[in-house]
Amino acid sequence: MSQAPAIRQIGQPLRRREDFKLLAGKGRYVDDIKLPGMLHMAVLRSPHAHARIGRVDLSAARSAPGVRLALSGQALDGKIGPIRPNWIIPGSKVPSRPVIAIDRVRFVGECVALVVAETLAEAYDAVGLIDVDYEVLPAVTDEEVAVRDGAPQLHDNVPGNITTIYKVRGGDYQKVSREADHVIGLRVVNNRLIPTCMETRAIVAAPELDGTLTVYIGSQVPHMHRRWIAETVGIPEHQLRVVAPDIGGGFGAKMHLYSEDLLCPYLARELGAPVKWWESRSESHQSTSHGRAHTERIEVAFTNEGKILGLKVETLGNVGAYLSNMASGGPTVNTVNFGTGTYKIDNYEAISRVVVTNTVPVDAYRGYGRPEGAYIAERAIDAVARHLKLDQVEVRRKNFVQPAEFPYRPYGSMGVMYDSGNYQGLLDKALAAFDYDRRRSECEALRGSGIYRGIGVAAYTHMCGMAPSRRLAVSGFDRGGWESARVSIDSSGRATIYSGSMSQGQGHITSLSQIAADVLQIPIENIEVVQGDTRQVQAGHGTFNSRSMAVGGSSVHVSSQRIVAKAKKIAASMLEVDEKDVSYSAGAFSVPGTDIPPVTFSKVARMAYVGHKLPDRLEPGLDETVFYDPTGMGSPSGVHLAYVEVDPETGIVDILDYVAVDDVGTLINPRLAAGQIHGGVVQGIAQALYEEVSYDADNGQLLTGSLLDYAVPRAEHVPNIRSLFQETPSPTNPIGVKGIGESGSIAAPPCMVHAVLDAVSPFGITHLDMPLTPPRIWAAVQEARKGAGQ
Amino acid sequence: MSTREERHTVTFEINGARKTVAAEARRLLVHLIREDLGLTGTHVGCDTSQCGACTVEIDGLAVKSCTVLAVSAEGASITTIEGLTPGTDLDPIQAAFHEHHALQCGFCTPGMVMSVRQLLKDQPAPSEHDIRRGLAGNICRCTGYHNIVRAVESLASKGEQS
């Protein structure tokens, strides 16, 4: 057995242990699973945004070659469903959501009927033979239109199309807005996005000989899916095994409960055969949850010096046709709670309305609410700087929460607490790396020669981990905040970690091994990590809200500590000394100050299993399971800077540089951490410059139905990302991590918008809504030139 | 004339092995590769030839196998990701991806690697701009491309030295 590591593993930029199979084409994603006798499901989706369903004629489909079964919503009514949200903000009106539409469809893409056939081709062919009579109803897709009087109504129990009204208040905004030197208002749009995991959703449900059911699904939350499927389909939870194999990206989209997740298990049991469903990309655009889709009205009150006195926010969060899994929490708790960002704004007043429309349901997408919240704070402070013609950096510095103020509760909030941070430090590091002063003068100098360059700044903070459990009850979140980890040592002293977290590409096998290795003091290669199988992993909540290292990692840490504690007892017995005299270092238990020969971890492990020399009343075995419930949430923060050049003749934006300085607490693996920043930033740049879901406002048709018109950036559309870190460990967990996955997608959108606005500021442009496409920028320049009489 | 249900016999070489397979006319090459031959390293990520997850080599050229009919592969020589490393080693491109952390979820990776092969064949010492342009046919949603570009750059500089 190799020697224990001499260096701490946490903080090492190890290369990933999971790479080989993925690089060799030996990954196993759900669509790679092929079982004997497997049938294929295909779904007929509504072509209308809003319609009454008349007759559904399945006869031709039923007699088509290879077809085993064809069903419409009527046949499932009362058998499975309805689909219930998992997060219901108190007071919300929850629309009933059948698994397949019964008498009415409410968005283009809603399931109307299904076919199960022997091959996927036959299933597709038969779906084409289903004939449905629709009576088309007026549709509404825009959140501002949906709340107006006379707008088409989606659900009888949701008057005015508003499911939820949520208010946050601290201090006295009204008072400070009367006293302030300036009050300005702005309306900002957080464009609707499609998460676009490169692996679309897929599911295989397979009845087993013993009467249980195995469901293979690319799930960020396998144990949650087990619970939801069990409850909604009516399968005893212990007879349901959910297996999440390799997952081709999640970004939030693979943590919800979709119709197909229920249909395959139901149909597999009905037909006594494995049933697979695979989502094509164009289908995905109309069946997998979208993200963002907000309109915010913001008012900010401030002094002549640029000190913000108060902020008022009105959010309209478009959640599509039904309340999806977490949908009532996104525009509310997750957005407006964070509307003051990194700034000390004591007087805050926010109201969020959650609005249903005839569109694909909107749910969590990388950052969920925090990108929208940060956008509020950042667009507001940028508007202040612009209004007063003050330097954007100095205005931020003036309003930052100070290092000594942590833990900090913004606007006296009961729900939000930023555990730690040093925003000034982040800013200074970012400015230095960016060479801000030189570039500032460069911008000014070039403007004279008709070159329009701009610098964007954005700061953010948020909270990761959705914990502790007892606090989640208040907001109606129907799950805990803990994560579980089992560390099982075999008789040779090697470890297997069973983690309730679920990697979708983050590299947990590597990072969780690093956490365990430091405590267990055994080499990384002696550690295996198991995730994504409810039969193997005891329990879990999975991966979302950047929680895997903060909560899942802490769980592994604590579990490993318990292993060492027990091993120490066994070692003491083996060494025939008192436990308190034993010390553990470099993988060996020794008795300092004596010449007693140390005993290695592997020898202790062996003893744990043979049980020959255990202390009295100590059970054999070396295997510990922990349900770690954090005491609080860590608050990552960061300052990002972008340098762009805008061609006013074409509106094209060239990104010249991007610097990200993030404080995500302790870095487990700097290499993987930087990778998370790169990916998040590019998704944020995508929101700022390229991506937008469009609906036809008149008939509710989805206009960005494929990757031919929905612009996911390619390599040529994005810059290199210079990722730097500042580490202020979180006091909320034993390893000091805060969470990283969402950081980039929170910071980048305002950063990019500010850079472009800075570049076109000579034209007098002060506002643009995302995505800042060339035609949109050009039109704004034209408008401004016209206004200026040029 | 053939009937629609009729299967056509297609003979081709894949990863060095000769295969004869019966396929419906409408069968896409990617489905033949994945389902009939069980080579599931080639992925399907879209349906409009945008994402490149299905990229394989046909007669030495990188192509999107979701946009080729299986019957058109008659007589072709095909290489998939599984053909690069028959053993347990990684080829230089794969090794560079590992070294530079150029993959996260891994779904786009096989197609990306196949495109990098084409890129380096066309331009042994590409600039960063060349690399970004050369990978225009592949979408990655995880890495932000940053480390993919680094991985390819590392291969380019090696190319210059040799």
Next chain:
Amino acid sequence: MIPAAFDYVRASSLTQAIDLLRNDPDGTKLLAGGHTLLPSLKLRLASPALLVDIGDLAELKGIEISETGIRIGALTTHAELFASLPLNEQLPLFRQAAGLIADPQVRNRGTIGGSLANADPAADWPAVMLALQAEIEIAGTSGFRTILARDFFVDIFSTVLEADEILARINIPRPTAGTRFVYRKIRHPASGFAVVGIAIALRLSQNLVSEATIGVTGAANHAFVGEDAADFLIGKTLSRENIDQAARLLSEATECLSDRYASADYRANLIQVELKRALLALTP
């Protein structure tokens, strides 16, 4: 993602392919590179009964360069046009344009004939063909006919090709020595197609424009020739004023398309901007 069922025939001669087209003109589609056809079949936007694969037809292949001109087989791929040294020595426009089409994998498979016959209003080759004053050679039941590229494109996705005809070759007259070429394009970020693309062939004699042809794609229902703008330039220097005037004339030559991504005004502006930039690039 899976096309509706169809029959498939690999044609062994041009005559056979034409006969098959004539048998069932509405239900038969030709398959060349397949990069327009197959996506539309996968999305079931089209469901032909028969696909005739013309990939084996030698008479549709190859690039021939002679004293009088250049002959390009319809099956020549974008990548081949990009890579051909003799072709690009004569007409560097091919390399410029091919390099801006889609992506490497698509270029390895997609063909120039397929692109022209499909007549996507935002495709690149139509503009190039117009600038080069190409002639399209069409095979039909009664042999071959030729038509100037400028008369070939009729409307959005529509050409003069009859249902039983096959675009066989492209003939390009050998350019006068000293002719300069440029293709500029603004790409749609998702599709890679041209929001506006402009191809120019231009010759200067003693700083005066002696020959000029301009092809524009992306802006209108089909690619068009910027006749007024080209005529205006003849006999003039490429001064700032003349370039501006040509750009104005070119943008006035058509009613521009408007779609979700780009307004007609934006496209009209791009025509001007891109023409100016193209002409500046050609100014010695």
